[in-house]
Amino acid sequence: MQASLLSIAYLIGSVTFIIGLKMLSHPASARKGNLVAAAGMFLAIAGTIFLYEEGGEKLHNYGWIFSGLLIGTVIGVIAARKVKMTAMPEMVSMFNGMGGACAMLISIVEFNHLTHSPVNAVLNDTSVSNLVESIATLITQASTGVHVGGKLLIILLGLIIGTVSFAGSVIAWGKLNGKVKDFAFKGQHIVNLTMLAVIVILATYLVAVINDSYVMVNENGRYFTHGSIGVLPEINIAFYIILALSIAYGVLFVMPIGGADMPVVISLLNSFTGVAAACGGFLYNNPVMLTGGILVGSAGTILTILMCKAMNRSLKNVLIGSFGGPKAGG
Amino acid sequence: MNAVLDFLQLHIEMVYIVILSIFLGIEVISRVPAVLHTPLMSGANAIHGVVIIGAIIVMGKAESDNYLALVLGFLAVILGTLNVVGGFVVTDRMLEMFSKKKSK
The missing domain is CATH 1.20.5 (Single alpha-helices involved in coiled-coils or other helix-helix interfaces)
Structure with a gap:
């Protein structure tokens, strides 16, 4: 009963996002569209708090959740009401960065949860009676291993995209504020591409290692799995290197872009955060996060391209054209 | 693979x-007409704040002795709420200005 009510709340939420976006793109209905989307969001959040359950267990820590919501609401309303009209874009950028940071934190918590999950016990006993049992356990663990690999991939995607969006948005906010100056050095795009490549390689490595650690058969014919993935220190190290590189990439990605092009970049980062939110949707099998995130991801990308067109430039021009230094950024 | x-x-x-x-x-x-680009960006920004649901789930599932998860989850809830609430309020203010301009 409760679960089906929650599904309906999510369904309504998804539909209001679509209708809201549609109405937002027409001048006459734009303001109402914003309210429609906000109402859907409220419904989805309230539904999650009161109706969500996993394995028959409801959420706890309500005190923390409600105080978090309260603090966020108060700061959000005050910040959004006080900000000057001319400072609106930087405010949007800041809020976008908060969303990216939120996705980043979710990924970090879920990663720690994944690596310390107690499902994998060491099976060293080779006596015949235990062997059958061991193999049965191994098979189930192998299938969880498959699941874990995919889950880790989603966690890493959410982490990388969310972090890049967070770091980039904060820099964009600083630039519009005048606090951060344009900054570019020779060969910066090579450095950026290298960083991106390292991130991808590390992420692939992590997923591969996690998969392997679930089923291992050594030469004595003993079946065993690692006691816990968290035992391997290099996994944690690789994860936090990915985190650090993603921050650095986000900063260096936005740094050289000229101040006048900032709205375009913010719109692009906006769609990044949408994709990061959609990763959360995959992680929790949550349809409203998935539709909301992907919708913003694709609509944001198209919007970015439209904004470039309105300025008579191409996206490539905005992103790469200014890498040459201030003279090309004008 | x-x-x-x-x-x-x-x-x-x-x-x-x-x-x-x-x-x-x-x-x-x-x-979408060019005048609506910025409000639309802002509105989309508020909608991807739906990531807050993930934060609530993380927070709600955390064991009460797992301080790392509690603190990070708590931060995530605050940041996500900021994104949602701030996003919708800013969008509303932008559109308010827009409709006033039109009626004048």
């Missing part, structure tokens, strides 16, 4: 949702 394929197989319905949503997003936005 197999893991990824199996994961896709397990979540094939979600993959369909993703692909259809991509096309939907493109269709919904494609004919």
